[in-house]
Amino acid sequence: MNRFAFFPGCLIPARHPAMEFAIRHTLPKLGIEIVDLEGASCCPDPIYFKSKDKLSWLSVAARNLTLAEDLGLDIFTNCSGCTATLSETYHLLEDETLRAQVNERLSKIGRTYQATSRVRHIATLVRDVAGYDAVRESVVRPLEGLKVAIHYGCHLLKPSRIMQVDDPNNPTVMENLVTALGATPVRHRNWYLCCGKACQTEQVPDDMMHDLLGTVNEEEADILCMICPTCFGQFDHGQMKVSRKFDEDFHTPPIYYFQLLAFAQGVPYDKLGFERQRFKPECLRRFETAPQPAGDPAHTGAQGKNSA
Amino acid sequence: MSKARRDSDSAGSASTPPADIVRVNFEFRRELARKVEGNLAGFCYQCGACVGDCPSATYGGGFNPREIMLKVLYGLGEELLTEDSILWQCTNCYNCHERCPQDVKPVEVIISLKNMLSDLGIYPDNVDKVIKAFEETGRTTPVNPAVQRQRERFGLPPLPPVPVDEIRQLIEPDNAEPRAGARADADKGGTE
Numbered sequence: 001m002n003r004f005a006f007f008p009g010c011l012i013p014a015r016h017p018a019m020e021f022a023i024r025h026t027l028p029k030l031g032i033e034i035v036d037l038e039g040a041s042c043c044p045d046p047i048y049f050k051s052k053d054k055l056s057w058l059s060v061a062a063r064n065l066t067l068a069e070d071l072g073l074d075i076f077t078n079c080s081g082c083t084a085t086l087s088e089t090y091h092l093l094e095d096e097t098l099r100a101q102v103n104e105r106l107s108k109i110g111r112t113y114q115a116t117s118r119v120r121h122i123a124t125l126v127r128d129v130a131g132y133d134a135v136r137e138s139v140v141r142p143l144e145g146l147k148v149a150i151h152y153g154c155h156l157l158k159p160s161r162i163m164q165v166d167d168p169n170n171p172t173v174m175e176n177l178v179t180a181l182g183a184t185p186v187r188h189r190n191w192y193l194c195c196g197k198a199c200q201t202e203q204v205p206d207d208m209m210h211d212l213l214g215t216v217n218e219e220e221a222d223i224l225c226m227i228c229p230t231c232f233g234q235f236d237h238g239q240m241k242v243s244r245k246f247d248e249d250f251h252t253p254p255i256y257y258f259q260l261l262a263f264a265q266g267v268p269y270d271k272l273g274f275e276r277q278r279f280k281p282e283c284l285r286r287f288e289t290a291p292q293p294a295g296d297p298a299h300t301g302a303q304g305k306n307s308a
Numbered sequence: 309m310s311k312a313r314r315d316s317d318s319a320g321s322a323s324t325p326p327a328d329i330v331r332v333n334f335e336f337r338r339e340l341a342r343k344v345e346g347n348l349a350g351f352c353y354q355c356g357a358c359v360g361d362c363p364s365a366t367y368g369g370g371f372n373p374r375e376i377m378l379k380v381l382y383g384l385g386e387e388l389l390t391e392d393s394i395l396w397q398c399t400n401c402y403n404c405h406e407r408c409p410q411d412v413k414p415v416e417v418i419i420s421l422k423n424m425l426s427d428l429g430i431y432p433d434n435v436d437k438v439i440k441a442f443e444e445t446g447r448t449t450p451v452n453p454a455v456q457r458q459r460e461r462f463g464l465p466p467l468p469p470v471p472v473d474e475i476r477q478l479i480e481p482d483n484a485e486p487r488a489g490a491r492a493d494a495d496k497g498g499t500e
Contacts, residue, residue, distance in 0.1 A: 014449040021462035051422035054344035056479035158402035200396035
């Protein structure tokens, strides 16, 4: 079993617990053991607190990394923002002067940052540690015929030299993760656009989302799959807002990849918290009634009565 | 600018310098350089590679990372560090960081400029709100009984409190760090 320290961040455990549930359900099936980190704080976020004081931001991020160092484990994140903060901290603290400054602050709480724990985004953990074949083998409900538009978001890929996840101009990790579920990934023309959540005006993200959702509609995708909880919010309540503002019918349900994986691994639709979304991926229900592979212990036909 | 220069040139009056001449404010640049990666604009040769993929330049009216770097080079702090600063239009997408051939990391320079805004206590309310939530609870997303009930429904353990005292010690400004140019009340504006 491969053991990794789990850095859940703020948004997923406190606003989208269904995503955390899906992660804790799916990773063990891929041979990855989750080790919880005690005493972790916000990463801190790379938008707000970083804009107050970068040195404080680095110091708190370094503290979080030392928690994984204590366990002698690499750390993985489920949020692209947390990955950005922790990866950038790991990168910047290769600078000896900066590391000394940060360690001086950490000494106040009896800690020392040593750069012994690598930072991994959960998508690369699955790709590089488990492998796409393990994902494919874990699937009991192949999502055949499901058209999945993909939104990479920004911080998973960029800055590529620091994130070291994939080619930012032509990434493949999400397409491959979706293909492993038996679904068909769709790359819409505006796939590279930002979700706009961090922009402190309304007009820029609204106009950008309008263009982005327009090309998602052109592809007639069944769902829009993403790997970042901040992007998810933009595509759920944000999509409704943009639909109203422009009086256009945008309606592609967003879904966090690990919930889709959990569903494909046999977790009932009604156990995955989709009822809390503005746009519900009801199209998945057709796979629940599909015949299950014979002798599969994850067969769950009798469940699913607590629908919302 | 070019028209004004032509007019003054054609007038041929060498005695009065053009009114639009830029004098570099080195004090502003020195203060920016004290921020982490705040000195990187010095490598900018104004090629504009950062502009093409910038969502705020594409969709906004007036945000242009190359121009922001130029203003930094000139030290035009008074144009950048305003109540209604254009810096907040940045989406933090990191495309400029990816594209820059000089490793200027324009987004990081912009964030360093925001650190200077923080020293001045000039902050949008919603940014301030998230920062305060972090400083008070160690999290940016509030944890309340409804959240804990949601978690229970998914069989997840309740979220434990964050050791906020440790966080507070880490984010106190170092005495050793010069904070020249910061107004005396700046820290009160951003903390507590």
